[in-house]
Amino acid sequence: MKKFDVITSISYPKKGAMGKTGSWRVFRPIFDKAKCVKCLRCWIFCPESSIKRGKDDSISIDYTYCKGCGICAEECKVKAITMKREEQKQ
Amino acid sequence: MALKDMTSEECILPGSAACPGCPATMALRTVFKALGKKTIMSVPACCTSVIESLYPNTSFDVPVMNIAFEAAAAGASGIRAALDKQGKEDINVIAWAGDGGTYDIGIQALSGALERGTNFIYFCYNNQIYSNTGIQRSGATPYAAWTTTTVKGKTEFRKDMGDIIRAHHIPYCAQACVSYPEDLYNKVKKAKGIKGPKYIEILAPCPPGWRFSMNRTVEMGRLAIETGAWALYECENDVMTFNGKSKLILEQKIERKPLEEWIKYQGRFSHLFKPKKDEQRIKTIEEHTDQMWERYRQCYHK
Amino acid sequence: MQSKSNYDETGGTKTMTIMIDTGNHIAAKAAVMAKPDVVAAYPITPQTTLVEGIADYVATGEFKGEYICVESEHSAMSACIGSSAAGSRTFTGTSSHGLLLMHEMLHWAALARLPIVMCNINRVIGPGWNIWADENDAISQRDTGWIQFFCSSNQEIFDTVIQSFKLAEHTKVSLPVMVNYNAFILSHTSMPAQIPEQKMVDDYLGKYKPSWKLDVNNPITFGNIIGSEGYYKVRKAMDTAHHNAKALIPQIAKEWKQQSGFYHGDLLEKYKCDGADYILLAMGALGAESKVTIDTMQKKGFNIGLARVRTFRPFPQNEIQQLANQANLIVLDRNISLGSGGALFTEVKAALYGKSDADVYGVIVGLGGKDVTFQDIELICKKAIEGKLRQPLWYGVEE
Numbered sequence: 001m002k003k004f005d006v007i008t009s010i011s012y013p014k015k016g017a018m019g020k021t022g023s024w025r026v027f028r029p030i031f032d033k034a035k036c037v038k039c040l041r042c043w044i045f046c047p048e049s050s051i052k053r054g055k056d057d058s059i060s061i062d063y064t065y066c067k068g069c070g071i072c073a074e075e076c077k078v079k080a081i082t083m084k085r086e087e088q089k090q
Numbered sequence: 091m092a093l094k095d096m097t098s099e100e101c102i103l104p105g106s107a108a109c110p111g112c113p114a115t116m117a118l119r120t121v122f123k124a125l126g127k128k129t130i131m132s133v134p135a136c137c138t139s140v141i142e143s144l145y146p147n148t149s150f151d152v153p154v155m156n157i158a159f160e161a162a163a164a165g166a167s168g169i170r171a172a173l174d175k176q177g178k179e180d181i182n183v184i185a186w187a188g189d190g191g192t193y194d195i196g197i198q199a200l201s202g203a204l205e206r207g208t209n210f211i212y213f214c215y216n217n218q219i220y221s222n223t224g225i226q227r228s229g230a231t232p233y234a235a236w237t238t239t240t241v242k243g244k245t246e247f248r249k250d251m252g253d254i255i256r257a258h259h260i261p262y263c264a265q266a267c268v269s270y271p272e273d274l275y276n277k278v279k280k281a282k283g284i285k286g287p288k289y290i291e292i293l294a295p296c297p298p299g300w301r302f303s304m305n306r307t308v309e310m311g312r313l314a315i316e317t318g319a320w321a322l323y324e325c326e327n328d329v330m331t332f333n334g335k336s337k338l339i340l341e342q343k344i345e346r347k348p349l350e351e352w353i354k355y356q357g358r359f360s361h362l363f364k365p366k367k368d369e370q371r372i373k374t375i376e377e378h379t380d381q382m383w384e385r386y387r388q389c390y391h392k
Numbered sequence: 393m394q395s396k397s398n399y400d401e402t403g404g405t406k407t408m409t410i411m412i413d414t415g416n417h418i419a420a421k422a423a424v425m426a427k428p429d430v431v432a433a434y435p436i437t438p439q440t441t442l443v444e445g446i447a448d449y450v451a452t453g454e455f456k457g458e459y460i461c462v463e464s465e466h467s468a469m470s471a472c473i474g475s476s477a478a479g480s481r482t483f484t485g486t487s488s489h490g491l492l493l494m495h496e497m498l499h500w501a502a503l504a505r506l507p508i509v510m511c512n513i514n515r516v517i518g519p520g521w522n523i524w525a526d527e528n529d530a531i532s533q534r535d536t537g538w539i540q541f542f543c544s545s546n547q548e549i550f551d552t553v554i555q556s557f558k559l560a561e562h563t564k565v566s567l568p569v570m571v572n573y574n575a576f577i578l579s580h581t582s583m584p585a586q587i588p589e590q591k592m593v594d595d596y597l598g599k600y601k602p603s604w605k606l607d608v609n610n611p612i613t614f615g616n617i618i619g620s621e622g623y624y625k626v627r628k629a630m631d632t633a634h635h636n637a638k639a640l641i642p643q644i645a646k647e648w649k650q651q652s653g654f655y656h657g658d659l660l661e662k663y664k665c666d667g668a669d670y671i672l673l674a675m676g677a678l679g680a681e682s683k684v685t686i687d688t689m690q691k692k693g694f695n696i697g698l699a700r701v702r703t704f705r706p707f708p709q710n711e712i713q714q715l716a717n718q719a720n721l722i723v724l725d726r727n728i729s730l731g732s733g734g735a736l737f738t739e740v741k742a743a744l745y746g747k748s749d750a751d752v753y754g755v756i757v758g759l760g761g762k763d764v765t766f767q768d769i770e771l772i773c774k775k776a777i778e779g780k781l782r783q784p785l786w787y788g789v790e791e
Contacts, residue, residue: 004604004612006566007629008505009622011613013151016105017143024110040093044271045308047115049104057094065104069111070305083305128608132474139615145622148613153606155477156615157470158496164467168432168474168482169606171458175429175480181608199470202463 016065021048025068027083031061035080042072042081091275096123106149108141111304113268113294113311115141117215118186120271121292124278125211127152129182130169134162134196136188137222138215160195162187163203166210174209182282183210189230190220192291193249204258204287211281211288214251217296225299232319233378234371236301236358243361243371247378255289256325256389263289264324269311273322273333280324293320301357310355318346318379321386330390340386349375406652408586415578418546418585419485419511419571420445422553424455425593426509429480432460432471436490437523438575439513443485465490469497469508476506477614479605481557484508487575488515488529495533501568502537503626504614505603505633507560508568509553510538514676514726515575516760524761525574527676527727530704531735533570537630539637540705543573544680546583548656555644557597562644564636566603572704574677574726575761588652596651634706641703657700659708660715664690665697670777671715672698672769674724675736678758682724684766689773696773701736709743716748722776724769726758733784756786764788 004010038057050066051059061072073081101122108115114137122129131154133139139156143149157165162185170183185203187196192214200212219237220226227237227244230251234243255263261284266274274292281288295310297303302310314320315335322333331337338344350372353359362368411418420442423431433443449455458475462468465486475482486494491512501508512530516522530540539559543549549571556569573579606614618626642658649655661679664686665671674682679700686698699715701708715721725734732738737754744752753776758764768787775781782790 002610005563006505006603007625008503008604009145009615009618009626010604011142011145011148011616013103013149013611013613014147015103017103017147017149018105018107021105038094044093044096044120045116047108047110047112047119047307048106049100049102049115049119053098062104067110069307070303071111071116071307074305075308127611130478130606130608140617142613142616145616145618148616150613151611153608153611154613154616155474155606156613157473158500161467161470161473161497164462164470165474167460167462167467168430168471168476169478170474171430171432171460171471172475172478172480172482175458176478198463199467202467205463206460 021065021067022063025066025086027068027070028063028086029061029066029068029070029072029081030084031059032080035078037078039077041075041077045071045075047071091272091279093272096275099127101127101151103149103151106141107143109298109304111297111307112141113217113296113307114138114215116307117268117274117292117294120274121213121278122152124275125182125184125282128180129184131155132157132162132166132169132183132185134187134191135159135222136191138186138188140222159191161199162191162196163199163212166212167203167206167208170208170210185210185212187212187214188221189214189216189218190228193229193251201258204255204260204289208287209285211278211290214289214291215294216291217294217299218248219296219299221296221299233375234359234362236361250382251291256328259328260289261286262324262326265291265321267293267311267315267320267322268295269308269315270322270334277324299358301360302355306355310352313347313352313355316347317349317352318383319349319352332390339383340390349379406592407589410584411587412582412584413546414441414580414582415546415549415573416442416513416580417445418550419553420449421587422550423483424449425590426483426554426557426597427481428457428483430458430460430472430475430482431484432462432468432475433484434462434465434468434486434490436465436487438515438579439485439487439490439511441580442511442513465493466497469494469501472508473497473501473504473506476508477504477606479602479607481600482508483510485511485513487513488517491529491533492517495536498533498536498538502630505566505630506568507566509556509560509571510568511553511571511573513575513579514572522760523575525577525677525726526759526761527572530570530572531727531729534705534735537567538705539567539569539634539703541569541571541703542675542701543571543578544677544700546578547585547654549573549578550585550587551648551652551654551656554593554596555648558644559637559640561600562640563603565633565640567630567633567637572676577677586654592651596648638706638708657702659703660711661700661702663698663700665699665718667695668697668719669695670722670773671719672696672722672724672773673701673736673740674698675701675704676726678724678726678764681764681766682769685769685773688766689770694777696777707739707743712740712743713747716744716750720751721753722773723752723754724757724772725754728756728759753781753783755781756784757788762788
């Protein structure tokens with residue numbers, strides 16, 4: 001990444017540009033790997049790029065950034081993902 | 091194109107400023123799987139310019155030029171000209187604008203860029219409102235929809251932007267929807283391979299704007315297609331082809347579901363159901379939708 | 393017609409070609425010789441023959457860049473911004489309402505620190521429609537952050553367009569530059585200008601090195617949301633760039649003089665100011681007309697000189713203060729900031745505050761394209777010198 005000297009409104013790519021957006025969650029997706037058929041629907045629909053795709057098309061959820069929208073659970077045809085309320089922080 | 095054959099490369103990084111359930115980032119992810127990283131974006135004022143997040147950071151891992159609201163297509167024309175002169179014709183240039191920057195304030199620059207034959211893809215992600223400024227009505231807002239500036243429901247019908255684009259007789263234009271990623275991917279891939287101006291409009295159901303729960307974004311897009319509120323089609327050199335369920339609806343092989351099946355889940359239409367069902371306005375919506383499909387049938391070349 | 397002239401101080405020979413043509417055509421020639429990659433423009437009277445001139449060079453092949461016929465001036469500047477941001481030298485031209493229509497994007501270009509060069513043909517703002525000379529168009533854009541020159545001859549237009557690219561692209565500046573010249577008086581009037589060889593311009597300008605650019609190998613987002621602290625620094629950096637430009641403008645003008653032999657002043661052009669008790673200040677074509685007035689008045693025994701303000705932004709405060717150390721000042725403005733006064737007049741007074749007790753007179757002239765002759769200017773100067781100049785004065789309307 002090359003940074004420019006001129007002072008103008010230039011921004012550089014950063015993962016978590018708005019911080020750890022996982023803190024936005026009210027509900028969190030719970031993934032049951034046993035049910036997964038690797039259809040990749042959750043992966044393509046995730047608005048947050050927070051469903052990580054393995055080389056074998058297995059998936060895992062990136063809880064650092066997942067905002068808990070629940071689309072993955074809604075669109076999973078085998079109900080491998082369910083939404084559970086985050087525990088209240090003290 | 092099957093999902094498993096799409097690249098795992100991400101151009102939109104996680105941790106952006108997008109709302110949970112946002113169709114814009116959803117659409118962008120699919121679009122970039124077809125386009126790849128050798129792409130420069132011209133983005134006018136819209137949700138996306140906020141989703142990029144705050145200086146000095148950005149969630150976008152491709153070069154983005156933010157530009158004034160009405161100027162996306164003109165900015166893209168300039169980028170394209172510069173790259174061509176530098177011998178970089180292989181770099182994709184795209185404009186990525188909302189319906190406000192496309193149907194209304196940006197329509198002049200768009201029309202000019204299309205008429206000039208600018209080699210780029212103009213994407214309109216359409217959530218049928220001026221979403222970024224807080225859900226005001228746009229030229230894309232459908233009849234009877236609540237917005238902050240059409241509190242009792244819009245009294246006019248939305249523009250058919252596809253009709254306007256087709257009148258420019260560009261090599262390729264298409265309507266897509268976030269809920270059908272394979273279809274969107276194919277359209278982007280096709281557009282990428284064509285030289286000249288291309289236009290792809292993506293229906294983008296917006297949870298806060300349409301007032302539905304954030305996990306139903308994809309479902310709202312699906313229902314829009316199944317009820318015929320939106321059509322999936324392509325138009326290549328003035329020849330229209332419909333896709334998926336839209337093709338079946340066009341050819342009258344299936345009935346489109348009643349519009350109620352789509353609008354009843356959206357808070358922006360709740361005044362049509364409570365305190366009393368507004369049969370007249372719902373009927374008007376149905377009739378207008380029928381007229382749209384009749385018009386499509388007349389343009390359809392088998 | 394070719395003429396060999398000996399301009400190189402080391403004793404070499406430069407070949408200059410004499411071109412007798414309108415300000416617009418000479419500006420077009422300069423723009424094409426600077427070899428921008430992209431020109432994006434929209435026609436408006438009286439800029440039209442500038443963009444048509446460039447179109448002719450497209451047809452002959454002398455202009456090898458991309459020429460975009462946009463559908464409005466707002467799109468012209470937007471396309472220029474896209475082009476410049478993508479790393480290409482970019483040029484355009486406009487006038488009056490066209491300049492006004494691109495107002496939002498003038499701010500954008502300057503805040504983006506993009507070294508776009510633009511000719512603006514100073515024309516009356518309507519309503520009613522009026523296509524003649526008036527400087528309110530440029531003046532109304534004074535706070536956009538663009539550097540602004542005002543030219544007084546076709547030769548100066550050529551030389552200033554070339555110098556503008558050099559200035560704009562300098563790493564310590566990196567700002568867009570507006571080259572102003574009056575409607576019809578210059579834009580459509582033929583004068584001779586000496587045009588250097590392409591190699592001189594190539595060597596003088598060098599290859600364009602952008603201070604930032606959109607690059608797929610180094611992705612950045614330009615122009616996303618920025619907080620107060622960040623924005624404040626952006627503004628400060630722009631101001632610093634303007635101050636840097638003030639220092640560089642004389643240097644760039646001097647370098648061009650060494651190359652081509654031509655010099656039109658830098659921030660100011662002083663004409664016969666030695667020993668003057670009164671110094672006349674004017675911009676643009678009025679400056680050229682004023683030289684005739686100075687010659688006439690000096691012959692009559694008046695101790696008056698001219699300081700033509702060539703650079704309006706950044707404003708040459710120090711140079712104005714030096715003039716006021718020597719003489720009283722008479723300021724002509726072919727523009728008006730309503731309820732306040734002429735722009736040059738108000739800027740001069742601001743520069744002198746607390747620094748001088750010289751008398752400063754301001755006169756509004758020539759709005760709406762009303763003709764201003766050297767005799768008119770002489771009348772104004774005599775009245776000032778005799779202490780009979782009513783203030784404020786709208787010359788030609790009130791007397």
